[in-house]
Amino acid sequence: MRVLKLTLAYDGTNYVGWQRQDNGVSIQQIVEDALQPMCGDDPVVVNGASRTDAGVHAFAQAASVRVAFAHTPSTVRRALNVRLPADVRVLDVEEAAPRFHARFDATGKSYRYRIATARVPSPFDRWFVWHMPRRYDLDAMRTAASVLIGRHDFSSFQARGASVLDGWRTLERIEIARADDEIHIDVDGNGFLRHMVRIIVGTLVDIGVGTRPVTSMADTLAAKDRQAAGQTAPATGLVLTSVKY
Amino acid sequence: MRVLKLTLAYDGTNYVGWQRQDNGVSIQQIVEDALQPMCGDDPVVVNGASRTDAGVHAFAQAASVRVAFAHTPSTVRRALNVRLPADVRVLDVEEAAPRFHARFDATGKSYRYRIATARVPSPFDRWFVWHMPRRYDLDAMRTAASVLIGRHDFSSFQARGASVLDGWRTLERIEIARADDEIHIDVDGNGFLRHMVRIIVGTLVDIGVGTRPVTSMADTLAAKDRQAAGQTAPATGLVLTSVKY
Numbered sequence: 001m002r003v004l005k006l007t008l009a010y011d012g013t014n015y016v017g018w019q020r021q022d023n024g025v026s027i028q029q030i031v032e033d034a035l036q037p038m039c040g041d042d043p044v045v046v047n048g049a050s051r052t053d054a055g056v057h058a059f060a061q062a063a064s065v066r067v068a069f070a071h072t073p074s075t076v077r078r079a080l081n082v083r084l085p086a087d088v089r090v091l092d093v094e095e096a097a098p099r100f101h102a103r104f105d106a107t108g109k110s111y112r113y114r115i116a117t118a119r120v121p122s123p124f125d126r127w128f129v130w131h132m133p134r135r136y137d138l139d140a141m142r143t144a145a146s147v148l149i150g151r152h153d154f155s156s157f158q159a160r161g162a163s164v165l166d167g168w169r170t171l172e173r174i175e176i177a178r179a180d181d182e183i184h185i186d187v188d189g190n191g192f193l194r195h196m197v198r199i200i201v202g203t204l205v206d207i208g209v210g211t212r213p214v215t216s217m218a219d220t221l222a223a224k225d226r227q228a229a230g231q232t233a234p235a236t237g238l239v240l241t242s243v244k245y
Numbered sequence: 246m247r248v249l250k251l252t253l254a255y256d257g258t259n260y261v262g263w264q265r266q267d268n269g270v271s272i273q274q275i276v277e278d279a280l281q282p283m284c285g286d287d288p289v290v291v292n293g294a295s296r297t298d299a300g301v302h303a304f305a306q307a308a309s310v311r312v313a314f315a316h317t318p319s320t321v322r323r324a325l326n327v328r329l330p331a332d333v334r335v336l337d338v339e340e341a342a343p344r345f346h347a348r349f350d351a352t353g354k355s356y357r358y359r360i361a362t363a364r365v366p367s368p369f370d371r372w373f374v375w376h377m378p379r380r381y382d383l384d385a386m387r388t389a390a391s392v393l394i395g396r397h398d399f400s401s402f403q404a405r406g407a408s409v410l411d412g413w414r415t416l417e418r419i420e421i422a423r424a425d426d427e428i429h430i431d432v433d434g435n436g437f438l439r440h441m442v443r444i445i446v447g448t449l450v451d452i453g454v455g456t457r458p459v460t461s462m463a464d465t466l467a468a469k470d471r472q473a474a475g476q477t478a479p480a481t482g483l484v485l486t487s488v489k490y
Contacts (some may be wrong), residue, residue: 011368057369077365086371120322123256124302126331128369 003100004076006031006046006063007092012235013127014087017054018061027052027088031063034083038069038076049102049243050109053195055235057128060091062243064102108172108244110188113201114237118181129182130201130237136183136208138176144207144217145174148200155224157203159195159232167193167224176204183208186241195232203230248345249321251276251291251308252337257480258372259332262299263306272297272333276308279328283314283321294347294488295354298440300480302373305336307488309347353417353489355433358446359482363426374427375446375482381428381453383421389452389462390419393445400469402448404440404477412438412469421449428453431486440477448475 008031016024020032032044049062071079073093080090116122116129117136148154148171155167173188185204187197203220206212212230220228253276261269265277277289294307316324318338325335361367361374362381393399393416400412418433430449432442448465451457457475465473 009365009368011371081365086366087368089365089368091365120254120326120334120336121331123254123332123334124373126256 001066001068001098003064003066003096003098004073005094005096005100005102006065006080006090007094008058008061008063009089009091010058010061011087011127012052012055012057015054017056018048018050018052024054027061030084030088031080031090034080035065035067035076037083038071038079039067042068047102049106050192050240052240053198053235053238055127057239059239060242061240062102062106062245064096064100102243105245106191106243108188108190109192110186110241110244111192111197112239112241113185113187113197113233114239115183115185115201115205116181117183127236128239130234132205132209134209136205137210137214138178138183138208140210140214141176141204141208144214145176145200145204147217147221148174152221153224154193154196154221156220156226156229157196157199158193158226159199160226162194169193169196174200197238198233198235199226199229199231201233201237205233206230246311246313246343248309248311248341248343249318250339250341250345250347251310251325251335252339253303253306253308254334254336255303255306256332256372257297257300257302260299262301263293263295263297269299272306275329275333276325276335279325280310280312280321282328283316283324284312287313292347294351295437295485297485298443298480298483300372302484304484304486305488306485307347307351307490309341309345347488350490351436351488353433353435354437355431355486355489356437356442357484357486358430358432358442358478359484360428360430360446360450361426362428372481373484375479377450377454379454381450382455382459383423383428383453385455385459386421386449386453389459390421390445390449392462392466393419397466398469399438399441399466401465401471401474402441402444403438403471404444405471407439414438414441419445442483443478443480444471444474444476446478446482450478451475 020026020028031046035044046065077093114129116131121131151170153167170190175186263272265271265273276291280289291310322338359374361376366376396415398412415435420431
């Protein structure tokens, strides 16, 4: 058996997220379905590095799949792009080590969150930003964000009902920048809890607009309780930008 | 009666074009419908500067409408944006002169056409570019484009069946530039025939990829016959960028 590493870009608007689910069409499902004809009766399981939520996008999701066929990587890329809908594209296919697993072997992931601050939002960005036309204190947001850098138990920033027992993760970088009529929040870490980026962004926005004090972030982190953190920012603004191995 | 000038941005993907038609929903119709509640029983007619085709987008379409109500321009903008779907946004509303007409008074329009040349197209741009992953001779395209600058009878670049009798228009500028994995063709003129930008782009692409000689453009223009020109580039790649008064 060979293992292939896929790099995928997708507009997540029309999907229930990366992971296969009963309540709608997932990216994982359509990629597996597109691979199936090359795999005959063999079961096809495509493991994604990040289980992006419904509506979350990817510039470069990584995924791995074990296959028995002999097609070259570029043949596989072309065949997949013919079969996949235009909102999911395979950017690259590579040979990987026989034991490579896109999720377990990932050493880091990067996400960007886009907040649109213009009075009237662009119709072209409506599925790709959180429209929040407010005044933001970026310095307050940066000060609060700096509290989160490093290795911490991020349980306060995990969706209620998520089943992960160990909330310890390392956040390597949070960068907050203005870009024309947008604020971009770039987050790098070794791994993320469910909704973690979106809850961090929602909490930073509360601090940025002044409804939550900048000094509160240390207590929020220490509480290890979802109720201590702010709102969950909507999925639309989030994109998985890269996965590190 | 007052006249208001509207500036609109729209993603044209889901519409039959600017102009009201029986076969589907137009931008004009939804803007008129959104204005109607403020106008009581008065008929509402919104005249757009450019009758953009189905699937063509606008960063800044201009439109005019005669109204009897006294609402301020910013109230009208806000009310329209509440009623309009998210793919159509009113960027600005201004008082205009009592005889202002967005189409007849326009002195110039600018369009951008985007050609995506990457092997694998971005899923995020699928409704906003023409995906043509070929090698282009940009110098040949620029040489051919220069033939079109100035005042000419552009009948060769008019959709078959279009009813305009006078094909004379002035093309002020055609700029062809590479931008990462795209080619941008920016066109400014005092007015455009039906499909004129798209037929010019299609003909320039034929020249750029070498299926049509660079020297052919003068003959194409002189022929005053649609059959002399190249293919009509798809609507997706085209956006109305501005209207001049």
